[in-house]
Amino acid sequence: MTHPDVLAPAKLGPLTLRNRIIKSATFEGKTPNALVTDELIEFHRRPAAGGVGMSTVAYCAVAPEGRTERGQLWMRPEALPGLRRLTDAIHAEGAAASAQLGHAGPVANEKSTGLPALAPSRSFNPLSMRMIRSASKDDIERITEAHGTAAQLAVDSGFDAVEIHFGHNYFASSFLSPKLNKRKDSFGGSLENRARVVLDTARAVRAAVGDKIAILAKLNMDDGVPGGFWIDEAIQVAQWLEADGSVDALELTMGSSLLNPMYLFKGDAPVREFAAAMPQPVRLGVQLVGKQMLHAYPYRDLFMLEQARQIRAAVTLPLVLLGGVTDRAGMDIAMAEGFEFVAMARALLREPDLVNRIAEDARTKSLCIHCNKCMPTIFSGARCVLVERAG
Template sequence: MTDRNIPDVFAPAKLGPITLRNRIIKAATFEAATPGALVSDDLIEYHRRPAAGGVGMTTVAYCAVAPEGRTEANQIWMRPEAVPGLRRLTDAVHAEGAAASAQIGHAGPVANEASTGLPALGPTRQFNPLGMRMVRGATLADIDRIRRAHGDAARYAVESGFDAVEIHFGHNYFASSFLSPKINKRTDAYGGSLANRARLVRETAQTVRDAVGGKIAILAKLNMDDGVPGGFWLDEAVQVAQWLEQDGSLDAIELTVGSSLLNSMYLFKGDVPLREFAAAMPEPVRTGMKLVGKHFLKSYPYKDLYMLEEARQIRAAVRMPLVLLGGVTDRAGMDIAMAEGFDFVAMARALLREPDLVNRIETEPATRSLCIHCNKCMPTIFTGTRCVLVTPGTHP
């Protein structure tokens, strides 16, 4: 790209049928603020703060498309009872000048059967080391029901005033687990070849497009690799991105990595808060975490823009809009993303520490994030997601 056509990250930008005030998206980070699987005032404030702090769009996570598709019983699942609260949330975000996106998906083998009381579903029967239970292999009827449920969830998102939905095709959740040759051992039309393993992703995206047309923007969070030997990898991700572009079902893809089931730290990079995770767990999981947790929570060094090298290969293979995630913390990183041809950037942990960071970067481009990538925010997903280094009540 030349200097003349490198976009300004703070200029308004089209995303499908909507226009964002800038190219910065608050990425989905589970909030742990939905008691009874409904919106709370805390959830509204959680998203109002970064909206007031300058992001172009904030992403509500996680909105399950079916009750068994949750990783925790109090997570929202999209149904009529959830709409009034979600409407209050989108109204609050809109009042601050930002757009609102709902991350919709099904946790699949990552779902917590012990919490929800409902069977976790995956491509094939397997053991879930997180829930210490077996995952049931989804039937063709299950696959069809969950696919259609994504369309229903998108319609509820429209009714709730969302400007966009982000379909969760990452982290070995339901659709992502079908992409993985390590997890998906099916021998029918949804297993085996990449074309078959990608069938569910493509059908789900098209179902959402058919459900909402051009009323709202449709994004998908897509794994570039699982970070697991024998899992979904970049060469296959390039092909899946090309198929999704050819299908025309999406307005943008947000690129991600890692497996919530088998290698969660591959997504986050930085310190491993093993002691904090153990303290947040009930017994006997707490003791097990202390004894063998280091084998499940592997350490990966943090660097800014840590997904850029892989994301470049997707960028070279498709023309559709892409969102760069991972270590976006300052204006320099944002400008690099724009110069590399990405259309949007997404921020997560840095905004937990400083919800007003975007406004401050716009005012003073040399502003540095205070996030130290300690990842001690991760265990707070059980009690209310937050930066543990921030004094309560000090957010703008």
Template sequence: MNTATSLPGDTHRAHPDVFSPAKLGPVTLRNRIIKAATFEASTPDALVTDDLIKYHRLPAAGGVGMTTVAYLAVTPGGRTEGRQIWWRPEAIPGLRDLTEAIHAEGAAISAQIGHAGPVADARSNKATAYAPVRFFNPLSMRFAKRATKDDIKDIIEAHAKAARFAIEAGFDAVEIHLGHNYFASSFLSPLINRRDDEFGGSLQNRAKVARGLVRAVRQAVDREGTPIAVTAKLSMADGVRGGITIDEALQTAKWLEEDGGLDALELTAGSSLVNPMYLFRGDAPVKEFAAAFKPPLRWGIRMTGNKFFREYPYRDAFLLRDAKKFRAELKMPLILLGGITNRETMDLAMAEGFEFVAMARALLAEPDLINRIKADGDAHTVRSACTHCNRCMATIYSHTHCVVTGSPG
């Protein structure tokens, strides 16, 4: 059902109600609101726990159309740290318990799949990390290995295998991680990817890994014959000189659309390696991040953290300006992320032509926020408890939660 909403400069434009059901590929979501992937720090043995189930059950019961499990690595060495789940037969029973719990709340559930590439913690994972070139990760104090053509082929196949595991575990969708300078994104970045072979140089070459991952996952899903949605998370820009630019990201998105492997694209920004706060607008939690590590890394973060954690002021729908450039040139469904915390920003996203919205920190603070916004109706009085302090970011090293409200547990 469509409703007409008056907006400045667009007084007669009709757009979908964000609470109306929507098709995501072969899957119907009860509304257009997605809980974005945020590492839960709830899997100490790299397997599903009751804590992880609770973490996702709360926003599912709280009204989201779909929740996204992060981060399910395609290989042991593809994890950002060793507690994360990686796809293997031993993980499937617990993941099936998780999907069943979410379905019981009336929501859908997506599995974010990917390889962290140079962001992977080789020390914690006790496995080799891979990057376009030999690359030093200061958090793990280890070098990532330059990926060979065979390594790339193996990682692409691992994504396809992960999609098959996701179907077996009962997921409704998979989200392929193509952002934040993880494996595929690091190949896209001209700053990191200094190769001179078929995977380096031109954007067409640098995009081969991202396109190959999506094709492999789509082919795996189609062969299985079980209808699940395939989405991807793509960085629009790294926010650093010499990194991924909007123009290059838009061209990559056009190629992904032409390839036909995606049911929707979620637009993100920033780099886990060089500029994380470009995605997490608001306060830069340098003190909290330093406290999460042991010396000497703690001292290093305290001394240089303000250079790494650059502070960007928060504003509602802060990625919308860049995302509109993608909306103007793409036909595929797009998911707007970034500063979606209230009914006004949700309606604005719908009016601008985005099919879905995604949110994370606001739901971490209040898992029932969506039900409260829906019950509020046209009053538009409900406001998120999230203060954009970003102190929740440092809790991913212990147990992810909102330090303001204490949620989710």
């Protein structure tokens, strides 16, 4: 074998994982009071027992207005006892635990949170049907510092790693986007200015936790939107992050939760199911114009590999390949292409024990059919609709 064994232990910053397979962040929809529940713990215990090297808890907002909706978990002292129970459960199964930290920015639903959504520039949020306020310099500084505070809370909660969310046009990602960022100050215009929030946030997290835990960042390669952030600029941002030494690895992603959410997922666009999950009058809106917002893209295994290769060629920083990783053959391709880790999401919703089954038989194929009907279930508890809900 000329490439690393994906099932062998591997170093990630100060952390050693039992293998190179990460359960990627998938919003669970299991924190109705913005606190850990038994259902959330079980959601992560199952893939941990199923063989992943690390499970990523999503999404841990760094401030109350940084949630996408009211019930979402946000990092504060009251959340620590539940988070400790969660990390203990993951550790008991032999896996590491990572907390995805971020601020939803323009993706936040102000109508649900009761707090103002924030963006680089004043704009309209089609999700909440409200205008989004332009973040002030004080807002930017506060949110940057909040990432460091949240990272320290993650350490106190027993997490082995944090993943900073720089994707999907959430707060930091929206600053990277020329389409969303029309500022004329030091946070807008040139890529150097637009990347300031990303770089400062990563530095704040590193300053807060040092080498106590591993630090990953989820970075967009392509917003999937004309005029948005794209691979040429993503390469430069990845190089800046590497030069800073602020992160131990990058997980590469794509798409805009605000403007083109299906670009991340590929496969069927579940418009009817999304409409059914929404209250009126949003439901009617999704029924009428959902096909214009939820585009279907053909699915193929390793669908992010082509773009990710370009990042791989530009940095030596460890990289996590996400997108259509479903079997041992795909994992081996990722290893041979120079990626240090792979991440899985939908396949583990379908079969939390998939990694153990692949370890037993390398010919094992995922049962996920990429129907994406799991996506609307985040409003009622994320799950594969082809599997009966436990209990």
